[in-house]
Amino acid sequence: MKDSLSVSTVNEDGVPMTFPSTLPATHQQLLEQIIKVFSKDPRIVGIGASGSYASDSMDKYSDLDLVIAVEPEYLNQVMLERLELVAKISGKVAAFTGEHVGEPRLIIALYEPHALHVDYKFVALPDAAQRVDDTQVLWQRGERLSAVLASAAFAYPQPEPQWIEDRFWTWVHYGTCKIARGEYFEATEFLSFLRSNVLSPLALQKQGLTPSGVRKIEQRLPDFAKQLSLTIVSPEKSSLIKALQQCIDLYLELREPSQVVVNTQAEKLCIDYFNAEFAN
Incomplete structure (x- = not known):
């Protein structure tokens, strides 16, 4: 896997000033909107991206795999409001929870006009450390998400x-x-x-x-x-x-x-x- 890019430097709107070279323009536009909307919620501590974003191997068919780190004391509240939060991103045409893939914390959403798929995994901030692949910080309050991610290495489950x-x-x-x-x-x-x-x-x-x-x-x-x-x-x-x-x-x-x-x-x-x- 390639070394992930440093994108924690943000502009006045809280949006990263650099993105992976393979990020399509359509994905970038949607991602910028997500960061602007979610960063305004004081219960959300940070936003990370994993998968092909973190490995700089995206193409026009790629999903956006996002980790939404939440203040632990507000997690239950945010979990109840997840669909409402996702609906604040303009262009949403469908959104549902991820029990069918064994991840009830997940919201899977589809956005028009480019039929872009976004996976939002809502986790308490300390739980962001438990991950199967690299996670690149997009936005955070202070360095809190970066610190949690640095506390434990990611590890993909191995066949036994x-x-x-x-x-x-x-x-x-x-x-x-x-x-x-x-x-x-x-x-x-x-x-x-x-x-x-x-x-x-x-x-x-x-x-x-x-x-x-x-x-x-x-x-x-x-x-x-x-x-x-x-x-x-x-x-x-x-x-x-x-x-x-x-x-x-x-x-x-x-x-x-x-x-x-x-x-x-x-x-x-x-x-x-x-x-x-x-x-x-």
Whole structure:
């Protein structure tokens, strides 16, 4: 990841005077408005940006991933008013909470006229230190947000090889049963789970890269992506059988026996079961 840019110097409106070089003009205009509006709320201590903003790798399709740091004593109040706060930004056409992605603190919003997507994560100021990627301070009262971010390093969750090994073969049995029973759409979804939660994270981790599922896997690991593409098939029995076999083969290539206690009994049982079910 590139070193994040220093953008904590602001003008009289509280807006950063420099932005990442890849920030599109449309995103910048919306971001400037967000900072102007939110900085007027005395309960808000600082605003940070993570994701492609912090790594200076944005394009016109990028979201704005914002952290809104709130005075702890006002957090509950602000959480109740989040949708109203987001609606103060002109152009809002939709906004909703993020329980479906496991983050209830999140407000996901869409703005016209350029159909820009903004994620607002509202957190108590001390909790801003707990983050999975770099966060660049956009605006803050004093140096309070910067100090909190400096108190702890960001860390992306890493796949745990033993955790995966303890489950993988039972997952293979599950996939085999779904295909054999004729639940082809369910089996197709299951293969997506293996790609996102097992195969891609392990492949990225093995190369020393951030194990962020299948995101940008085509650019980050092009050779592996070609192998992974063989697991993307239509919901038909013969195609699904080949795809699940490819998942098994890829896992065996990625698994490092020196890092895990291999469950040889479960592995043999489930591979034999797979082969027996689809022998013809």
